[in-house]
Amino acid sequence: MRYAMAIDTKKCVGCGDCVVACQTENNVPHGYCRDWIVESVDGTYPSLSLEFRSERCNHCDNAPCVRCCPTGASHIEEGGIVAVTHHKCIGCGACIQSCPYDARYSHPDGYVDKCTFCLHRVQKGQSPACVDVCPTRCLHFGDLDDPNSGVSLAIKDRKWKVLAPEAGTKPQLYFLT
Amino acid sequence: MKEELFVSGRNIPNIDPYLNIWHWQIPLYLFLGGLAAGILFFAGFYVVRGKEKQMQATVKWAPIIAPIALVLGLFALFLDLKHKLFFWQLYTTVRLESPMSWGAWTLMIISPLSFIWVASYMKELVPGWNWKFNFLEQFEAWVIKNREYFAWAMMIYAIILGVYTGILLSAFNARPLWNTSILGPLFLVSGFSTGLATIIWISKDEKERKKLSRIDLILIVIELFLIVHLFMGFKAGSQTAIEAANLFLGGPFTVSFWVFVVILGLIFPAVLEVLELRGFHVPKWLPPVMILVGGLMFRFIMVEAGQITRYLY
Numbered sequence: 038m039r040y041a042m043a044i045d046t047k048k049c050v051g052c053g054d055c056v057v058a059c060q061t062e063n064n065v066p067h068g069y070c071r072d073w074i075v076e077s078v079d080g081t082y083p084s085l086s087l088e089f090r091s092e093r094c095n096h097c098d099n100a101p102c103v104r105c106c107p108t109g110a111s112h113i114e115e116g117g118i119v120a121v122t123h124h125k126c127i128g129c130g131a132c133i134q135s136c137p138y139d140a141r142y143s144h145p146d147g148y149v150d151k152c153t154f155c156l157h158r159v160q161k162g163q164s165p166a167c168v169d170v171c172p173t174r175c176l177h178f179g180d181l182d183d184p185n186s187g188v189s190l191a192i193k194d195r196k197w198k199v200l201a202p203e204a205g206t207k208p209q210l211y212f213l214t
Numbered sequence: 215m216k217e218e219l220f221v222s223g224r225n226i227p228n229i230d231p232y233l234n235i236w237h238w239q240i241p242l243y244l245f246l247g248g249l250a251a252g253i254l255f256f257a258g259f260y261v262v263r264g265k266e267k268q269m270q271a272t273v274k275w276a277p278i279i280a281p282i283a284l285v286l287g288l289f290a291l292f293l294d295l296k297h298k299l300f301f302w303q304l305y306t307t308v309r310l311e312s313p314m315s316w317g318a319w320t321l322m323i324i325s326p327l328s329f330i331w332v333a334s335y336m337k338e339l340v341p342g343w344n345w346k347f348n349f350l351e352q353f354e355a356w357v358i359k360n361r362e363y364f365a366w367a368m369m370i371y372a373i374i375l376g377v378y379t380g381i382l383l384s385a386f387n388a389r390p391l392w393n394t395s396i397l398g399p400l401f402l403v404s405g406f407s408t409g410l411a412t413i414i415w416i417s418k419d420e421k422e423r424k425k426l427s428r429i430d431l432i433l434i435v436i437e438l439f440l441i442v443h444l445f446m447g448f449k450a451g452s453q454t455a456i457e458a459a460n461l462f463l464g465g466p467f468t469v470s471f472w473v474f475v476v477i478l479g480l481i482f483p484a485v486l487e488v489l490e491l492r493g494f495h496v497p498k499w500l501p502p503v504m505i506l507v508g509g510l511m512f513r514f515i516m517v518e519a520g521q522i523t524r525y526l527y
Contacts, residue, residue, distance in 0.1 A: 056222045074222040075527070081215055089221075101387055107314035108303040125303050128296025130235040131314045137388035137525040142226045143235060147297035201525040203452065204387060 039181040040096065040116040040154055041209040042168070043191035048175035049089035051076055055167035055176065059093075062155060062166035066145050071152040072167055088214070091167065091176060094119060094140040094152035095200065095208030102132035102141065111149075116180065117209065118156055123148040137204040154178070181209075218527050233389075233521040239294035241513035244379040245408070246287035247321075248401060248509070250280040251379075252409015254328055255372035256426075258365035271417035272426065274335045279412060281328040288321060313385045317378050324371040331368065334358055376402035383520060391458035391520040394447055400440040401513075407433040408509040411483075415502035423498075427487045430505075434484045441476065458523040467519050475515065479508015 051074050059065060059072050072093035079086045096119050103111045103119060110125035111132050121132075126148040133141045133149060144150040155165035159178075163169070164187075168176040179186030188211070197211040220230075228235045257277045260269040295301055305322065309315040334357040336343045345351050357364060380401030383392035410430040417423045448459030461467045483501035490496040 051221050053222045069226050070222065070224055072222075073220050073224040075218050076221040077216065077218045079216045104311040105314065105385060107309055107312045107318060109307050109309060110303070124300065126297050127300050127303050128298070129294065129314055130296070131312070131386075133229070133233070133235045134386045134521070135388050139229055139233065139524070139526070142229050143296050147300075149296075203454075204525050206387075 038116040039209070040118055040159065040179070041181045041188045041211065042093075042154070042165075043177040043188045043197065043211040043213055044091050045173075045175035045177070045191070045195075045213045046088045046090055047213065048173045049074075049091055050173055051089040052172060054170050054172055055091050058166040058170035059152070059155075062158075063153070065150075069142055069144070069150075071140075071150070090212055091171075092138070092140075092200070093167070093210065094154075095138055095206065095210045096152075096154060097209065098207035099205060101135040101137075101206060105131045105135045107131065114156060116159070118154045118159070119151070120153050120156060121149055121151060123150075137201050137206060138208070233524070236294065236517055236521065238514070239290040241510070241517040243287040243290040243294070244382070244401065244513045244517070245510045246283040246290070247317075247375055247379045248405020248513075249408045249412060249506075250283040250287070250324075250328065251372040251376035251402075252406040253277055253280045253283075253412060254324065254331070254368045254409075255376070255406060256409065256413060257331065258367075258369040258372065261361060261365040262369070268419075269422050269425075271419060271422055272413050274339060276409075276413040276416050277328065277331050277335075278339075279416075281325065281332060284321065284325045284328060288325070313378060313382045316374075317382060320371060320374050320378055324368070324375055327364065327368050327371065330357055331364060334361065334364075373402065376405040379405060383516065386520075388525065389520045389523050390452075390454035390525070391448075391461065391516070391523040394444060394455075396440055396444050396447060397516075400437065400444065403433050403437045403440065404509050404512060407437060408506055411502035411505035411509075415499055424491060427491055427501075431484055431487055434480050434505075438476070438480055454523065454525055458519075461519050461522065467515055470511065471515055475508050475512045478504055479511060480505075483508070 053074055056070055056072055056074065060070060063071060065071055072091060075090045075092055077088040096117055100119050103113055107129060108125050108127055110122045112120060114120045128143060128147045128149060141149050141151045158165060164178050168178045177187040177191035179188040181189055183189060191213065192211050195213045197213050199208045199211060224230055253276050257273050260266065260272050266273050292301060304318040308319060334354055345354060377398045380397040384394055384397035387393050407430055410426050414423050414426050445459050448455040462471050483504040486496045486501045
């Protein structure tokens with residue numbers, strides 16, 4: 038099993054619903070966020086191209102944050118989801134330094150926190166909160182090993198890219214372009 | 215032209231607009247760790263070489279600083295932790311892939327070693343000292359008998375500690391400025407140089423100081439060589455590495471690095487040491503102070519600048 042997410046940058050309008058849904062679902066402290074939207078504008082007026090990307094933890098296959106954690110608090114859950122055990126985390130910040138996507142932050146309570154792909158929902162067979170709430174249905178979540186899952190179907194016939202592949206982390210967020 | 219914006223308004227404390235999760239505690243800890251490693255290495259080295267009598271300050275006096283530096287460094291590291299009460303989790307597991315874990319365990323071994331080393335010389339340092347308890351006296355006698363083994367262990371762990379202070383940073387692929395394997399040897403040499411500077415400052419024996427000054431000169435030359443190599447490597451690297459180097463080659467860290475670390479922290483004290491060896495009168499404290507301040511600044515600059523370098527946005 039390999040959970041992954043596909044983000045359709047052609048459909049995303051940058052409304053920020055995914056960000057708010059995540060903050061509500063996961064009780065993210067005020068001023069923090071586990072997902073965010075990047076508006077990327079390329080070119081010079083009048084020939085401009087616009088891309089919206091809903092970004093979050095990439096749940097990398099080769100996760101540097103898990104490798105550098107001195108206590109094993111950062112670990113890999115079933116389906117490749119990268120998670121943090123709060124009571125094992127000492128808050129040293131090594132994983133925050135190691136993440137090329139800056140997807141982690143230091144929670145005001147001390148431990149390091151991040152996107153969990155809504156593990157608590159996924160375990161119940163539901164989709165992550167951001168996927169459920171997206172008004173344009175541009176987020177696709179599922180198991181890459183299952184050819185009929187939402188994410189497998191989404192990346193099957195489309196061109197896609199991943200962010201900073203040169204960092205060698207084998208990220209699992211697929212941006213449809 | 216490409217412009218990328220966080221349209222959902224991301225402004226997480228210490229993460230945005232650029233990473234700043236490690237403050238003064240980490241560079242101070244790296245400095246003190248390197249300093250202690252340098253002092254302990256040379257103390258062990260001269261005992262193994264059988265030069266205990268000629269190198270009194272190196273073997274007996276300077277090591278008093280090492281355990282103090284290690285404890286202060288550990289305290290700084292503790293202050294850096296955001297989930298402090300869980301610090302003991304470090305010692306519930308050994309994680310070979312994590313430099314932080316290596317460091318925690320190395321300190322767990324070399325700190326007691328440094329305390330034992332100083333304790334075994336207490337009777338020579340403080341006339342009339344006695345340990346009050348019989349088992350302590352017996353332990354001391356055992357340490358003195360096996361001092362050479364302790365010296366070897368201390369040398370090996372001093373090298374691991376010195377290299378580790380660099381690897382702690384170089385293991386982070388996400389920060390291009392740090393992600394170079396030359397940082398290990400560079401921090402090792404720099405740490406040993408600051409250790410030597412401390413011993414030279416303390417020592418009252420002219421012969422010992424001259425001997426150590428010569429070694430320090432070699433270390434400074436190696437350090438300069440490694441710094442040149444560091445930037446050559448970056449300049450020949452990927453775009454992220456070139457951008458990291460440019461922070462120091464015209465960027466915001468140019469003056470602080472080249473003036474305070476390279477010129478005032480390495481070249482100037484090296485010239486003064488050469489003059490002193492040639493018989494000119496140089497204030498005894500000046501070269502060591504410059505090396506120590508330069509070493510401290512080097513670590514502050516590297517930690518600060520490294521956090522700015524990144525892949526995205």
